[in-house]
Amino acid sequence: MMSLAPFCIYREHTAYLCYGYGLWEPDPGGLYQQVAIGDVGFICNGYFVRMFNVLLEWNDPSNCTLFIPEPFPRLDSGPFVNVHRSSFPKGDYYSHYVTSDQGRNDILSARPNE
Amino acid sequence: MISFLRDLTSKWCDWFCLGQSPSTLSCRFPFTAYSCNERQGALLRLPCDGLHEDVIRTKVFEDYIRDHIDSWFSLAKQHGLGVKRMEDLILVTGCTLVSSWGVAAFLDDTQDSEVSLSSRSFNNDEASFEWRMARGSVAFQNSQRDCVRSLAPVTAKLTNSSPKSKGCSTSESMCVRQRFSSKARLVRVCLCNGITLQQSR
Numbered sequence: 001m002m003s004l005a006p007f008c009i010y011r012e013h014t015a016y017l018c019y020g021y022g023l024w025e026p027d028p029g030g031l032y033q034q035v036a037i038g039d040v041g042f043i044c045n046g047y048f049v050r051m052f053n054v055l056l057e058w059n060d061p062s063n064c065t066l067f068i069p070e071p072f073p074r075l076d077s078g079p080f081v082n083v084h085r086s087s088f089p090k091g092d093y094y095s096h097y098v099t100s101d102q103g104r105n106d107i108l109s110a111r112p113n114e
Numbered sequence: 115m116i117s118f119l120r121d122l123t124s125k126w127c128d129w130f131c132l133g134q135s136p137s138t139l140s141c142r143f144p145f146t147a148y149s150c151n152e153r154q155g156a157l158l159r160l161p162c163d164g165l166h167e168d169v170i171r172t173k174v175f176e177d178y179i180r181d182h183i184d185s186w187f188s189l190a191k192q193h194g195l196g197v198k199r200m201e202d203l204i205l206v207t208g209c210t211l212v213s214s215w216g217v218a219a220f221l222d223d224t225q226d227s228e229v230s231l232s233s234r235s236f237n238n239d240e241a242s243f244e245w246r247m248a249r250g251s252v253a254f255q256n257s258q259r260d261c262v263r264s265l266a267p268v269t270a271k272l273t274n275s276s277p278k279s280k281g282c283s284t285s286e287s288m289c290v291r292q293r294f295s296s297k298a299r300l301v302r303v304c305l306c307n308g309i310t311l312q313q314s315r
Binding site (some may be wrong): 004006007009010011012013014015019020021022023024025026027034035036037038039040041042046048049051054064067068070072074075076077078081082083085086087088089090091092093094095096097099100101102 | 195
């Protein structure tokens, strides 16, 4: 059965890897610079549409590209560091039902419901 | 033994290419085959390390989305963004940024599908990709090497039109990040972590 678009299948099956929503089209496509923590948006045809970022002031220029939002209070995540940053290892990431003839370089595979 | 044979094959390819006109990707870098038997599936190839960011304390984000989701949904509808359900709105709490990527979706769960991929990474985190379709139905695409450039000084935004591997044209936007490896990098997000209204309840 081939009813779902590639980006739907990709998103659904990368979700099992537990790293979040897999974007079929990772490039912002001229809509914004890059996805960042605090962005509010939605996924459309495999790419992320950013509406605005709530860690910035409501009228920050980058928040006024799709439309001018109504004034909102900036999200204050507190006085302490709240973001963990780490290197994300290169390699192959694939869902459980995909098999590779070169398993040694594969970082992770997962099955649904795992 | 398998590992040894693979290394040997790789070296043989390198030797074979010595002295020849610009070698092809497939000659120097062996293909890896991926198959999916009567199932759907997904593949992500990252030839270079990426940067992962995650919020540690998410409660403040969960509370915030609950307080504001109604107005966000109204805004999206008002501006005709095509958001059908409140649950489709995402507040990003983490993301994985990469400079190059290859993705594939195994589409058909009624037949066996197989695709092979070879990639080569370069010093500046660029990468080249080559796909070979073996059987079944697989959709795939990848970042374009000529879209990734080392930049100095930092530029806020670059736009570039380039063909995609599947043959459709698209306008790409890229940006620069200097924090990682103290080197300017063009980044794309390949995995986006966030909370929705559903998850905040």
